[in-house]
Amino acid sequence: MKSKKSKVSAFNKWGYIFLIPFIVVYSVFQLIPLLNTIYNSFFENYRAGLTQIGPNFVGLKNFGDLFAKPKIWKYFGNTMIMWVMGFVPQILVSLLLGAWFSDNRLRLKAAGFFKTVIYLPNLIMASAFSMLFFTLFSGGGPINSILMDLGILSQPYQFMSNTGSARGLIALINFLMWFGNTTILLMAGMMGIDTSLYEAAEVDGANSRQKFFRVTLPLLKPILIYVMITSLIGGLQMFDVPQIFTNGTGDPANTTMTLIMYLNKHLFSRNLGAGGALSVFLFVLTGILSIIVFKLSDFKLEDD
Amino acid sequence: MAQNIHIDYNVKGENKNSIHRRRAVAYVVLSLLTFLCLFWFYVLIINATRSSSAIQGGFSPLPGGYLLKNWSTLVHGSLPIWNGLANSLIISICSAALCTYFSAMTAYAIHVYRFAGRKFIATFILAVMMIPTQVTALGFLELLRVIHLDKDSMLPLIIPAIAAPATFFYMKQYLDSALPLEIVEAARIDGSGELRTYNTIVMPIVKPAIAVQAIFTFVSSWNNYFTPALILKADNKKTLPILIAQLRSADYLKFDMGQVYVMIAFSILPVVVIYLILSKYIVGGIAAGSVKG
Structure with a gap:
């Protein structure tokens, strides 16, 4: 009996061995960089022209500077506005499509085709997608040409030079890239709802609208929160689309400049103090959001 | 008793009509979204087959014969x-x-x-x-x-x-x-x-x-x-x-437009092909990989 037990625990050391690749790679390429980023946020360390300033320990000065500048709040605002502009239609459309796809009585034909199509944009390279949109919506591009042929416009509309349209197009790309993914997640959640609840609601005379608002939505709440928080985490990382779309300028007048685009500028100019402080700020933000997702997940480890 | 049957019949008939109506609405919305998802790629493919001057001259819904020419401009370009x-x-x-x-x-x-x-x-x-x-x-x-x-x-x-x-x-x-x-x-x-x-x-x-x-x-x-x-x-x-x-760099305008479209198409094509072949497994894998709420 005793020998059997020691034999099993001899096997169990293999658990550590199999974990080595993950732990080593995670520590080297994620954990050490994270600690290094936090460390750098306490130092003044940048180049002014040809002179290297620092590294000098400055305590929390980088954070003070970061939050004192109106820039950071503007970029934070830009990021959130463009996220909301994409997310609101995304969640509404996804709820609608999810309800339709999971409705047995609706029996939509070609549901597989539609799912394939709406998920497709998610896999398209964001930089190629943005470049395509930039070309299509440029002053002499096909969209202006079509709108003028249809008589909707008399002269080309400068989509890139107006805050509303520039943000709107960035949000549209984000919407197109993500609504298919959200639809499939919500649909999976809706399929998991006990059908007897719908039958009971029908017996009580509920119509499909009432069933959706009184049965589906309340039961879907955890998944909706999950989708919202993960989308918000993704929204805070918004970079490829506005970066390519505006060539990194955040035009017009920095109204499409996101937090990560700002971080990217610091990374290129190697302003380690300011970049570090901004990274830590983003880390704390996403960390708080991650904890919410973590609490929502029902990850259970079976015990021995 | 008779009244009950009558009511039942009424509810069933109404449901059937409302399902037809909802199905019609669903198809219209899905078709619009399909258009919204695919339209850009349609223009991409069309313009990849047209010459730069034709592209700048305006949009045409029909493809041109410049695909190979654009491709060779891209391959021999910078x-x-x-x-x-x-x-x-x-x-x-x-x-x-x-x-x-x-x-x-x-x-x-x-x-x-x-x-x-x-x-x-x-x-x-x-x-x-x-x-x-x-x-x-x-x-x-x-x-x-x-x-x-x-x-x-x-x-x-x-x-x-x-x-x-x-x-x-x-x-x-x-x-x-x-x-x-x-x-x-x-x-x-x-x-x-x-x-x-x-x-x-x-x-x-x-x-x-x-x-x-x-x-x-x-x-x-x-x-x-x-x-x-x-x-x-x-x-x-x-x-x-x-x-x-x-x-998309500062000298965007110096690029041949046909070349720009072919380049975009070239970079997304492999993924689109993989996706169209394996879409069943990919779409099935999305929900499974997420954290259950």
């Missing part, structure tokens, strides 16, 4: 697209292979073995799943400077794929449902070593999960722009997203 393709392929394929093999291994360690710290590690991996790579990019680049991998090396874009918390999570869920511990015990009785059991018995069992995650890792690595753009500076080391960004 963008090193074959290098870009090769670099993108090397990084994406290696990332997908390493990520799936080692994520399954990590999940296997947590699934099969009982050791001190097991629960802590599993919880830790799940907790850090959502942390974006951007927030550690600064320290990542500083680390690469120290180990001299910060200039044009592909390794820092491939090796980190070994530690992929989201893929681990998917693999763990898959193992929970597909790998009973009895199989591992039976292999031990037959005298199979632990690593051999993993490679020859567990790998074939998790093949479907590996396939799904390999596709997702390949695609996200293929599309990745942020980190590669910070590391790959030499023209012949750049990946396709960086070359695309170059098209």
Whole structure:
């Protein structure tokens, strides 16, 4: 009996061995960089022209500077506005499509085709997608040409030079890239709802609208929160689309400049103090959001 | 009694009508969304077949005969697209292979073995799943400077794929449902070593999960722009997203428009082809990989 037990625990050391690749790679390429980023946020360390300033320990000065500048709040605002502009239609459309796809009585034909199509944009390279949109919506591009042929416009509309349209197009790309993914997640959640609840609601005379608002939505709440928080985490990382779309300028007048685009500028100019402080700020933000997702997940480890 | 039957009939009839109406609305909305998803790619394909001057002259719904001409302009132009393709392929394929093999291994360690710290590690991996790579990019680049991998090396874009918390999570869920511990015990009785059991018995069992995650890792690595753009500076080391960004550089107008469209089409084509062949598995894999609410 005793020998059997020691034999099993001899096997169990293999658990550590199999974990080595993950732990080593995670520590080297994620954990050490994270600690290094936090460390750098306490130092003044940048180049002014040809002179290297620092590294000098400055305590929390980088954070003070970061939050004192109106820039950071503007970029934070830009990021959130463009996220909301994409997310609101995304969640509404996804709820609608999810309800339709999971409705047995609706029996939509070609549901597989539609799912394939709406998920497709998610896999398209964001930089190629943005470049395509930039070309299509440029002053002499096909969209202006079509709108003028249809008589909707008399002269080309400068989509890139107006805050509303520039943000709107960035949000549209984000919407197109993500609504298919959200639809499939919500649909999976809706399929998991006990059908007897719908039958009971029908017996009580509920119509499909009432069933959706009184049965589906309340039961879907955890998944909706999950989708919202993960989308918000993704929204805070918004970079490829506005970066390519505006060539990194955040035009017009920095109204499409996101937090990560700002971080990217610091990374290129190697302003380690300011970049570090901004990274830590983003880390704390996403960390708080991650904890919410973590609490929502029902990850259970079976015990021995 | 008679009244009851009458009411029943009425409810049924109304439901049938309302289902027809809702179905019609659903098809209209779905068709509009299909248009919204595909229209841009339609214009992309059309314009890739037209000459630069024709494109600037206005839109035409019909393709032109300039595809090969545009293609040859692109191939003989200033963008090193074959290098870009090769670099993108090397990084994406290696990332997908390493990520799936080692994520399954990590999940296997947590699934099969009982050791001190097991629960802590599993919880830790799940907790850090959502942390974006951007927030550690600064320290990542500083680390690469120290180990001299910060200039044009592909390794820092491939090796980190070994530690992929989201893929681990998917693999763990898959193992929970597909790998009973009895199989591992039976292999031990037959005298199979632990690593051999993993490679020859567990790998074939998790093949479907590996396939799904390999596709997702390949695609996200293929599309990745942020980190590669910070590391790959030499023209012949750049990946396709960086070359695309170059098209959008300050001298955008000097590019031949046909070439711009062909380049965009060229860089998204491989993923679209993979997707159209495997869409059933990909769409099925999305919901399974997410955290259950």
